[in-house]
Amino acid sequence: MAMLDGKVAIVTGGATGLGRCHALELARLGARVVVNDLGAAADGSGRDEGRARAVCEEIAALGGEAIPHFGDVADWNDSKAMIDLAASKWGDVNILVCNAGFLRDAILFNMTEQDFDAVIRVHLKGHFLAMRHATAYWRQRAKAGNPVYGRIVATSSESAFFAPPGQPNYASAKAGIVSLAMGAAQLMQKYGVTANVIMPRARTRMNDSGPLAAMFKKPEQGFDTFAPENVSPLVAWLASPLSQNVSGQVFVIWGKSVVVASRPRLDKKFDSTAAWTVDSLQGELGPHFEKLEPVKDGFTVPAM
Numbered sequence: 001m002a003m004l005d006g007k008v009a010i011v012t013g014g015a016t017g018l019g020r021c022h023a024l025e026l027a028r029l030g031a032r033v034v035v036n037d038l039g040a041a042a043d044g045s046g047r048d049e050g051r052a053r054a055v056c057e058e059i060a061a062l063g064g065e066a067i068p069h070f071g072d073v074a075d076w077n078d079s080k081a082m083i084d085l086a087a088s089k090w091g092d093v094n095i096l097v098c099n100a101g102f103l104r105d106a107i108l109f110n111m112t113e114q115d116f117d118a119v120i121r122v123h124l125k126g127h128f129l130a131m132r133h134a135t136a137y138w139r140q141r142a143k144a145g146n147p148v149y150g151r152i153v154a155t156s157s158e159s160a161f162f163a164p165p166g167q168p169n170y171a172s173a174k175a176g177i178v179s180l181a182m183g184a185a186q187l188m189q190k191y192g193v194t195a196n197v198i199m200p201r202a203r204t205r206m207n208d209s210g211p212l213a214a215m216f217k218k219p220e221q222g223f224d225t226f227a228p229e230n231v232s233p234l235v236a237w238l239a240s241p242l243s244q245n246v247s248g249q250v251f252v253i254w255g256k257s258v259v260v261a262s263r264p265r266l267d268k269k270f271d272s273t274a275a276w277t278v279d280s281l282q283g284e285l286g287p288h289f290e291k292l293e294p295v296k297d298g299f300t301v302p303a304m
């Protein structure tokens, strides 16, 4: 028996790049998969239902079961319909992989309101809606006395740590996704549902041009470090019964490496004997910051 036999999975943005690999890996391990994707271009524009259909056909050709869902992850009704489709077709929802999204990069002072809203909407609201409807579904099942098996895998990015100046919309959305998933992990613990976050590095159309393209390039020979397939086993592990006790964690994943992020820690503490004043703050904080440089490159990240 395969590890995910009998499980029902949903992968948002499952038609290309990482999402397609996740859908194939979950299906290979026995899950039945709803492949959600409206078939957008790399900037989120347009629609092409053929791409989600093609992944379902790939899964069927490998002996698995999949159905497409063409809804917009950031639309309340579409997102609800996606959860309902899985439940009505196969009787349950077990694994939710939130992955859909797109980029519209611009430096802060050039970014348009539309590009900020669109990227926050697809990533942060897209995650919120799917998690909102899935957790309501699991709570309802538990209240009705039915067994609950639930796994949420959210997709953030190291942009949430680096905060690249050219991605104020994307970095903010991806930071928000970490908080959203941490809250879901705490809320859903009593139902046995886990929620974790991945921050992948993979060659997809998101980085096939621009400053990262050279780094992600496929090597002429040897191990293809940034092949998106390298990320999907972690998604499958987090979706499996093996990871029952893993929740509220953040994983950076690429190639042959997985890095577990530590929780942010409060650093140095300053106390005053009376309410702070500007002068007393300067007295305590001034000397501390005199020794430090302003932040230039976000958080410290592991080397490649």
Ligand SMILES: NC(=O)c1ccc[n+]([C@@H]2O[C@H](COP(=O)([O-])OP(=O)(O)OC[C@H]3O[C@@H](n4cnc5c(N)ncnc54)[C@H](O)[C@@H]3O)[C@@H](O)[C@H]2O)c1
Pocket (backbone or CB within 6 Å): 012, 013, 014, 015, 016, 017, 018, 019, 036, 037, 038, 039, 040, 041, 042, 044, 071, 072, 073, 074, 099, 100, 101, 102, 122, 155, 156, 157, 158, 199, 200, 201, 202, 203, 204, 205, 206, 207
């Ligand atoms: N590629 C990387 O190195 C990398 C790094 C960090 C995070 N990520 C994240 O991984 C996820 C997958 O990205 P990818 O690199 O595979 O990109 P991709 O463009 O290949 O895949 C994204 C998919 O999402 C779909 N999509 C877009 N808007 C949608 C909507 N409103 N509803 C449903 N589907 C929609 C697209 O049609 C596309 O198939 C994204 O959340 C991305 O931010 C990727």
